[in-house]
Amino acid sequence: MIRRAHIKDLADIVEMIANDKLGQLREDFQNPLPKKYYDAFERIRADPNQELMVVEDRKGKVIGTLQLSFIQYLTYQGGIRAQIEAVRIHEDLRGMGIGQQLFEWAIQRAKDKGAHVVQLTTDKKRPEALNFYEKFGFIASHEGMKLHL
Template structure:
C-alpha cells in the first residue's frame, strides 16, 4: 500500500468510497462527470497547505482515503491539532489492516509536524468504526454536535 496526495483524477474513486455505506449513499452523488461542487472542494483542499486529501493505493487502485487537516489553537499552549476526517476503505479491503496502516500514517504525519493532538469524529451509528478507532488508542473523550445549515 502506498499513501499519496489525491489528484483530481482520483476524485471519482474517492467519492465512490464515500458513497459505499449506508450514510454516504444518502449524501454523495456518484455521477460521470462528478458534480462541480466536488471539484471546487478538491481545489480548495489541494491549494491550502493545512489540508491534505490522501488516497491509499494497492496495485494502482484507490482502495482508501482520508482527509488530514492541521488546525492551529491557542489551547494546549498554542499546540496545533491534526484533524482526521472522511476515512474510508474499500469494502473488499476492510479487515485487511489497510485502514490501520492508513490511520497510523496520519498519526505519523501529525507527530512529524509537531502536533500535540490527533482528533477525529465518527458518526455515532458507526459502532464498527468506533471500535476500530479505539483499537488504535483513540478515546471518546468529547461529545461532538453538529448543526446542518440549509
C-alpha cells in the first residue's frame, strides 16, 4: 500500500536513505534520530506542495519511500513540474516490482495534479537507478549541476 508518511515512519525512511554508499556519507542515522530529521519532516508535512510517501507491506512495515514535490513555474505557460527525490526500496526487496509500483503511482499523481513534466536527478554513481528510470521513459535531456553550500 502506498500512503503518506507518518511521523512513526521517519526512522524507517531515514534508515533506507542512509543505507547505500552515498547515503552513508551524508546522512546521520542514529537511534534515536537527530532532531533535524523531525524538524524537516514537519516542514515537509506542512507544505501542501510536498508529498513524502511510503510503501507499506501487508504487515505494516515500511519497505519503500519517495518524496514528490510540486513546483510552480512561469515557464510552460505557468506550468507545474513534479520533482521526484529520495527514492528508496528496502535493500532486501529490490527487484520485486515495488519501485515500479511506486513510480507508476508518482507519475499518475503528477498527472492528477496537472503537472506537465515529471523530473528527477540521479547520481552518476548509480547506473542501476538510471536504467530503472529509463524504463519509465525518463530521458537524460539536460545536464544537471549542483553547488553544495
